[in-house]
Amino acid sequence: METVSTNRAHGGTQGVYKHASSATGTEMTFSVFVPDHTAGETLPVVWYLSGLTCTHANVTEKGEFREACARHRVIFVAPDTSPRGEGVPDDAEGAYDFGLGAGFYVDATEAPYAANYRMQSYIESELPALIGDQFPADMSRQSIMGHSMGGHGALTIALRNPDQFKAVSAFAPIVSPLNCPWGEKALSGYIGTDKAAWRAYDACALIQDGARLPDILVDQGTADNFLEGQLKPELLVETCKAAEQPLTLRMQEGYDHSYYFISTFMSDHLDWHAERLKA
Amino acid sequence: METVSTNRAHGGTQGVYKHASSATGTEMTFSVFVPDHTAGETLPVVWYLSGLTCTHANVTEKGEFREACARHRVIFVAPDTSPRGEGVPDDAEGAYDFGLGAGFYVDATEAPYAANYRMQSYIESELPALIGDQFPADMSRQSIMGHSMGGHGALTIALRNPDQFKAVSAFAPIVSPLNCPWGEKALSGYIGTDKAAWRAYDACALIQDGARLPDILVDQGTADNFLEGQLKPELLVETCKAAEQPLTLRMQEGYDHSYYFISTFMSDHLDWHAERLKA
Numbered sequence A, B: 001m002e003t004v005s006t007n008r009a010h011g012g013t014q015g016v017y018k019h020a021s022s023a024t025g026t027e028m029t030f031s032v033f034v035p036d037h038t039a040g041e042t043l044p045v046v047w048y049l050s051g052l053t054c055t056h057a058n059v060t061e062k063g064e065f066r067e068a069c070a071r072h073r074v075i076f077v078a079p080d081t082s083p084r085g086e087g088v089p090d091d092a093e094g095a096y097d098f099g100l101g102a103g104f105y106v107d108a109t110e111a112p113y114a115a116n117y118r119m120q121s122y123i124e125s126e127l128p129a130l131i132g133d134q135f136p137a138d139m140s141r142q143s144i145m146g147h148s149m150g151g152h153g154a155l156t157i158a159l160r161n162p163d164q165f166k167a168v169s170a171f172a173p174i175v176s177p178l179n180c181p182w183g184e185k186a187l188s189g190y191i192g193t194d195k196a197a198w199r200a201y202d203a204c205a206l207i208q209d210g211a212r213l214p215d216i217l218v219d220q221g222t223a224d225n226f227l228e229g230q231l232k233p234e235l236l237v238e239t240c241k242a243a244e245q246p247l248t249l250r251m252q253e254g255y256d257h258s259y260y261f262i263s264t265f266m267s268d269h270l271d272w273h274a275e276r277l278k279a
Helices: A056-062 A066-072 A119-134 A149-160 A181-191 A195-201 A203-208 A227-231 A233-243 A259-277 B056-062 B066-072 B119-134 B149-160 B181-190 B195-201 B203-208 B227-231 B233-243 B259-277
Strands: A002-009 A012-020 A027-035 A043-049 A075-079 A137-147 A168-171 A217-221 A248-252 B002-009 B012-020 B027-035 B043-049 B075-079 B137-147 B168-171 B217-221 B248-252
Touching (some): A012 A056, A027 A066, A027 A119, A043 A119, A056 A075, A066 A075, A066 A259, A149 A195, A168 A259, A181 A195, A203 A233, A259 B066, B012 B056, B027 B066, B043 B259, B056 B075, B137 B259, B149 B195, B168 B259, B203 B233, B217 B233, B217 B259
Parallel strands (some): A217 A248
Antiparallel strands (some): A002 A012, B012 B027, B027 B075
């Protein structure tokens, strides 16, 4: 692991790091905020998964998470959203919703994506091992959140690994890739056309198939341009109701899909996570 | 005035606007955050002047000011740092510290800059009139802050107009253009080589020449790369001490010159301003 930069911020250290990933076969960059702590002390870890087009940098610069992380004394990790670099195959037409910046947190099985697009393994296994090794992290106390495609990532990763995360929340998540154009394009490209294989990457399908979490927090803006065509929170509401899966969905009047929305409710989410991350 | 964008954020509206400026002879872009308010109500105005290379966007995206502005119910205005556009003369070598992005909040008198580089008139007169006209602003309650070159702007504008601003603060300000390379380059280029004319644009010189404010708040990081060569807060300390000008200078251990530093202490500064902006 190599340090790209460190800056003192909000009584802690905001770092950016890169390393050679065995999961993706590429160099991967991520950011970590570590509040000040005493020698030997370890802190809980909150994962933040970003949306389409983003790198680690978007939330690191615009997310307004550091004040609450320092107050609650939790580490905040922001990975990239896809493998990158020469030789990594992109969308044939360079679209924003597939390929670079759009890994969808899956392990691809389809050529030519299967070699590099292994974000599931990267986020679930490789990067946690690195974080546990290189940072003062209490890996027995992790939680996960994300935005849009990253909200999909956070929900599906938590539903598949309920023992690994003490809390999960999302900002404007894609709740069902099986039922939206972004999901159909991405999963058919990465996983293939057998939709049975998609169910492990669909929050609603995972819940329908029996996965459960203690609770889920979702904020969704009513002025989000992607609300009706892509995000469809009503599918999650219906699924959770039928499955008796606890869900707190807050429709936020007038808010859109941007970091102006995310940064507004970030502190609320971190309060909610911190409560569930207590030792 | 034309609206470029509006986004709901932190219980208010973050807008970006542009207009044809008579002061600079160019189109100028600025951002305004307005907390929710009742019909007919007016709110105090905090001005934020940015540093070298910045536009309105840097603090708007990275400044973490909206939560405190909404809490205190104050409007936050972030102008650009220079005129821009075709025909606006830039530094001969395109350097970052003169010309575009480096207006230094002066009214230039030297050719070819005098036609457009009139940021003093723009910030002191033209833009306040527009804000008072177009936003629910109580222009009898204004305060001003800034970063680096914008800290210089905030201090000098407040010292020249003590009745216009109820509070002034700065993050890592240039305290004396007469005594640093940035200031020498900028003021000789914009104002000419007669250093007597520079004193109206030098916070230390203004205080030495009799200007006074009720108090001044300055935060300065100890790990700031520009601390010794350009910023020299000790000059402000000595000047204020000799003049019995109240000054609170806080040296912040390990902090640098970036928005990681600014965003950490933004809320403190807004608390301090809000206390002094009370009706």
